[in-house]
Amino acid sequence: MPFAARPRVLWKLCGLCAAALLCLTVFSKPKASADVTSTLLIGGGRIDVTIESGEIKLTEAELLHWVQMAAEAVTTYYGKYPVPHLTLRIHPFDGRGVGHGMTWGRDGGLIKIGVGSEAQAADLADDWMLTHEMVHLAFPSMADEHHWIEEGISTYVEPIARIQARQMGAPSMWADLARDMPKGVPRTDDKGLDHTHTWASTYWGGALFCFLADVQIRERTHNQKGLQDALRAILAAGGDIREDWKVEDAFKVGDKATGVTVLTDLYSKMKDDPMPVDLAGLWKQLGIEPDGKSVRLVDDAPLAAIRRSITAPFAVPAGGQPSASLVPRAVFAGRTAAASRNDRKEPSL
Numbered sequence: 001m002p003f004a005a006r007p008r009v010l011w012k013l014c015g016l017c018a019a020a021l022l023c024l025t026v027f028s029k030p031k032a033s034a035d036v037t038s039t040l041l042i043g044g045g046r047i048d049v050t051i052e053s054g055e056i057k058l059t060e061a062e063l064l065h066w067v068q069m070a071a072e073a074v075t076t077y078y079g080k081y082p083v084p085h086l087t088l089r090i091h092p093f094d095g096r097g098v099g100h101g102m103t104w105g106r107d108g109g110l111i112k113i114g115v116g117s118e119a120q121a122a123d124l125a126d127d128w129m130l131t132h133e134m135v136h137l138a139f140p141s142m143a144d145e146h147h148w149i150e151e152g153i154s155t156y157v158e159p160i161a162r163i164q165a166r167q168m169g170a171p172s173m174w175a176d177l178a179r180d181m182p183k184g185v186p187r188t189d190d191k192g193l194d195h196t197h198t199w200a201s202t203y204w205g206g207a208l209f210c211f212l213a214d215v216q217i218r219e220r221t222h223n224q225k226g227l228q229d230a231l232r233a234i235l236a237a238g239g240d241i242r243e244d245w246k247v248e249d250a251f252k253v254g255d256k257a258t259g260v261t262v263l264t265d266l267y268s269k270m271k272d273d274p275m276p277v278d279l280a281g282l283w284k285q286l287g288i289e290p291d292g293k294s295v296r297l298v299d300d301a302p303l304a305a306i307r308r309s310i311t312a313p314f315a316v317p318a319g320g321q322p323s324a325s326l327v328p329r330a331v332f333a334g335r336t337a338a339a340s341r342n343d344r345k346e347p348s349l
Contacts, residue, residue: 045081152206230254
């Protein structure tokens with residue numbers, strides 16, 4: 001099976017658009033008897049959002065605003081929407097919060113994600129999962145042993161994209177990373193990222209790789225380049241989820257964009273062996289001091305400028321494309337309603 005045909009799967013264990021769109025649907029709730037499909041345009045991409053039939057308390061406007069926020073975050077980070085046409089299917093389930101998300105490269109890009117029948121707007125405002133799934137669209141499909149880089153990028157990039165789109169603050173991200181990143185530090189009996197297929201290694205080991213790469217790229221380029229430059233270059237070279245690439249080829253493209261070989265070098269150190277990582281020392285260098293459930297950010301720490309640059313709006317050289325500091329906006333482009341799957345009649349023969 002081609003790599004792009006495999007789903008990117010994310011389990012969330014605990015539940016937790018434009019003015020014209022709001023005017024059209026603010027009092028409208030998705031009907032149990034019909035699938036409703038709406039179209040959003042953003043960053044050169046088209047998103048066809050189908051809210052599948054089923055009982056749900058959220059209005060159509062609230063669900064589409066959630067999609068809009070995720071799309072704007074990903075477009076802000078990458079400078080464009082990752083694929084020309086995404087099909088996004090939202091299916092209700094009994095309960096609250098956002099449920100099981102899956103992403104495929106087939107049909108130009110497909111995401112399926114669940115929203116609880118009792119979900120509230122606050123659940124969507126706090127959600128990270130849909131942005132995580134959309135980030136998957138922006139990297140080529142990998143062989144099974146490299147699944148960690150697919151999940152690692154989505155885990156690491158998701159909060160940065162939301163910060164750059166002004167949807168959350170940097171202290172919240174650093175508090176989350178200080179709490180969760182230690183899960184990705186290799187155990188002494190691990191066998192490297194390519195051979196340790198645990199949940200912790202796949203998600204947080206992959207995120208740790210991305211974090212270390214980001215810091216090292218910025219150190220070696222005097223903070224002129226970062227992982228974001230590498231990932232934008234990979235996407236610009238055609239490396240989205242619809243394409244099957246070798247991980248080495250993706251890293252070469254990223255290294256060329258940054259002018260340093262951090263991705264290739266770090267991969268050689270972490271792919272087959274449990275590379276030691278001094279996270280506590282790195283937090284101190286970056287000026288991140290854990291303080292219970294929050295962190296204190298120290299602005300005179302040795303690498304504080306790098307910490308600030310990681311989440312700062314993307315900048316381009318003079319004469320380049322406009323900065324992503326201006327958050328792109330999704331445009332509502334219409335809606336259709338189809339008969340319920342239960343109400344559809346088979347054609348007569």
